[in-house]
Amino acid sequence: MSFRQLTDDIFVTPQISTDDIAEAAKLGVTLIINNRPEDEAEDQTPGDAIERAARSAGMDYVAIPVTHSGFSQPQVEAMSAAMEKADGPVLAYCRSGTRSTLLWALAEASQGGDPDALTNIAAKAGYDITPVRPLMDMLKAQA
Template sequence: MSDFRQINEAFIASPQIGLEDIAEAKARGVTLVINNRPDDEEPGQIAGDAIAAAAHAAGMDYRAIPVTHAGFGQGQVDAMADALASTDGPILAYCRSGTRSTLLWALAQAKQGVNPSVIASQAANGGYDVSPIRQLIDMLSAGR
């Protein structure tokens, strides 16, 4: 059963999704699924290839931008910004809890010049707290 959390009109974060969640994502108009979880992070986790195949079969694009315990790097922020800009429809990003997906989204939004307060408010609406990376958000936003 899905636990999709609407961050804004264009972005949904979620804990680990299952193959059955692809149909709900499609029904919500999702056009791109982003996997922010490395394969084999925990036993029994559905492999990214299986999610990718289900997403493609449902007519959605899929991208893997894994984030490990090592944290975020510039390459991941750039890849997320590119993914966010690649489609006009809603995007569903997932990881173990949805937190990494939301934090990476926040960094990509900041890189694009979105106001840090707006980013924090939208993340909070979905139940996520960006305060652990707020300084990075502020720095990326100011660098625009």
């Protein structure tokens, strides 16, 4: 699995398996964030299996599922809180890594992050966050 690094403290990736936890541990990851709803696809590793493997490796785990219907304020707040309380690098995953990247950008904007800088960071990692740019601008203005 190739994790994409957004910042020193956040990696995103498509769906992981329990085998990927060892790679995350080598990178110093202390928190796994699952942004994928359970049973979204038949081939996905269940969140509880990822959670058990993460906790066995000494990592925290949190599920903040995002469906294709979009993002909500509670999800943005949960992502912000999870990243803030992490005591080391974070790995967030979903089906492709896109929803994790979008939610990261929204969480960062809600904490005062610059939307232009966040857009550039995501683009360097291969993710287009322009679909949530208006929401990022709004969250930044409210920060």
